[in-house]
Amino acid sequence: MNYGVDTVCIHGNGKRKNVDNTGSISFPIYQTAAYAHPGVGQSTGYDYSRVQNPTREEVERIMADLEHGTDAIAFSSGMAAVSAFMELLRPGDHIVATDDLYGGTIRQFRLINEKNGIKISYVDTSDLEQVKAVIQENTKLIYVETPTNPMMQVTDIAAISEIAKEKGCLLAVDNTFLTPYFQNPLDLGADVVVHSATKYLEGHNDTLGGFIVTKRQDISEELRNILKTTGAGLSPFDSWLILRGIKTLAVRMEKHQQNALAIAKWLQNQPKVKEVRYIGLESHPGREIIKKQSRGYSGMLTFRVDSQETVYRILEHVKVVQFAESLGGTESLITYPMTQTHADVPEEKRKAKGIDDTLLRMSVGIEDVHDLIADLEQVMNV
Numbered sequence: 001m002n003y004g005v006d007t008v009c010i011h012g013n014g015k016r017k018n019v020d021n022t023g024s025i026s027f028p029i030y031q032t033a034a035y036a037h038p039g040v041g042q043s044t045g046y047d048y049s050r051v052q053n054p055t056r057e058e059v060e061r062i063m064a065d066l067e068h069g070t071d072a073i074a075f076s077s078g079m080a081a082v083s084a085f086m087e088l089l090r091p092g093d094h095i096v097a098t099d100d101l102y103g104g105t106i107r108q109f110r111l112i113n114e115k116n117g118i119k120i121s122y123v124d125t126s127d128l129e130q131v132k133a134v135i136q137e138n139t140k141l142i143y144v145e146t147p148t149n150p151m152m153q154v155t156d157i158a159a160i161s162e163i164a165k166e167k168g169c170l171l172a173v174d175n176t177f178l179t180p181y182f183q184n185p186l187d188l189g190a191d192v193v194v195h196s197a198t199k200y201l202e203g204h205n206d207t208l209g210g211f212i213v214t215k216r217q218d219i220s221e222e223l224r225n226i227l228k229t230t231g232a233g234l235s236p237f238d239s240w241l242i243l244r245g246i247k248t249l250a251v252r253m254e255k256h257q258q259n260a261l262a263i264a265k266w267l268q269n270q271p272k273v274k275e276v277r278y279i280g281l282e283s284h285p286g287r288e289i290i291k292k293q294s295r296g297y298s299g300m301l302t303f304r305v306d307s308q309e310t311v312y313r314i315l316e317h318v319k320v321v322q323f324a325e326s327l328g329g330t331e332s333l334i335t336y337p338m339t340q341t342h343a344d345v346p347e348e349k350r351k352a353k354g355i356d357d358t359l360l361r362m363s364v365g366i367e368d369v370h371d372l373i374a375d376l377e378q379v380m381n382v
């Protein structure tokens with residue numbers, strides 16, 4: 001079956017597995033650690049919840065269908081997903097990564113993977129020549145985030161996938177910002193899609209989760225074995241929350257985007273705003289690539305103001321918008337990347353990327369956009 005994405009968010013591409021006979025519309029939460037065996041050498045298909053649980057299995061089915069994969073593996077957070085995925089590599093392997101990755105992913109690479117003998121080259125993956133220039137004999141993975149956080153740089157997924165195929169290495173794309181509602185990296189040649197489900201997928205700022213999606217059976221099998229071994233699978237209740245969150249992904253994404261576009265345009269006309277980065281603006285340098293590979297822009301935008309004083313005034317006096325990390329929920333949040341998401345990125349690197357004391361990132365929520373603009377107006381234009 002091939003349903004529209006709105007339908008897949010709610011039903012997946014087929015019928016759910018019938019694990020009970022009550023006809024419940026909402027999928028049950030199987031709050032159990034273990035499962036009784038019907039007889040010796042027999043299994044219901046479930047033995048122990050570290051390995052699999054029906055509620056987790058259901059959210060995995062929906063995600064696999066949404067990302068056009070054959071398997072989606074659910075983890076207890078986005079970082080748990082990244083960390084399990086990186087176990088596919090071995091000491092001495094080299095990876096090429098976007099230099100403007102989510103700060104937590106950079107920390108994972110630096111603190112854990114580099115210590116374990118993995119070599120990493122960070123380049124601006126929106127420039128294909130830079131990627132080609134650092135590919136080595138032992139390059140096993142290209143790891144891309146697009147658009148990036150917080151600078152909103154856009155990488156051409158299909159073009160990078162050509163480079164990966166030529167080299168015979170994997171391409172992983174973190175699709176947290178656009179979600180499968182707006183972008184499907186596997187269709188563009190990626191081998192693996194990474195998600196922090198904590199953000200748009202769950203969508204209500206109330207739980208953590210992560211996914212790895214693939215259509216490569218070898219990767220899926222190895223990752224399931226890693227999950228069984230390391231144990232950071234998504235809990236039954238959090239699986240249910242994410243299952244419920246995804247049901248409204250389509251309507252939320254449309255509204256996030258509509259609000260963000262209005263705010264981006266308003267920001268462009270503010271005297272204290274020096275720069276607005278939103279992939280939905282015609283002026284965005286990655287606009288042509290975005291049009292080619294994505295169906296929308298989501299609700300993430302970054303802007304630069306005239307001074308640190310303005311930053312402080314915004315962060316300390318907004319009323320509807322809240323000063324907090326994270327993104328993708330119903331509530332609008334504003335973040336100071338320099339001291340929050342990117343605090344662990346070395347200062348020199350951070351500054352070279354333009355992440356300095358005047359840069360703010362906003363996750364535009366689904367409130368009434370007039371209230372959001374009025375809120376920004378009252379702090380900015382005093």
Ligand SMILES: *Cc1c(COP(=O)(O)O)cnc(C)c1O
Pocket residue numbers: 077078079080102104105145149174176177195196197198199208209210
């Ligand atoms: C938040 C985030 C992560 C990490 O996910 P958690 O659920 O916070 O562990 C990874 N990548 C991106 C792009 C993110 O925004």
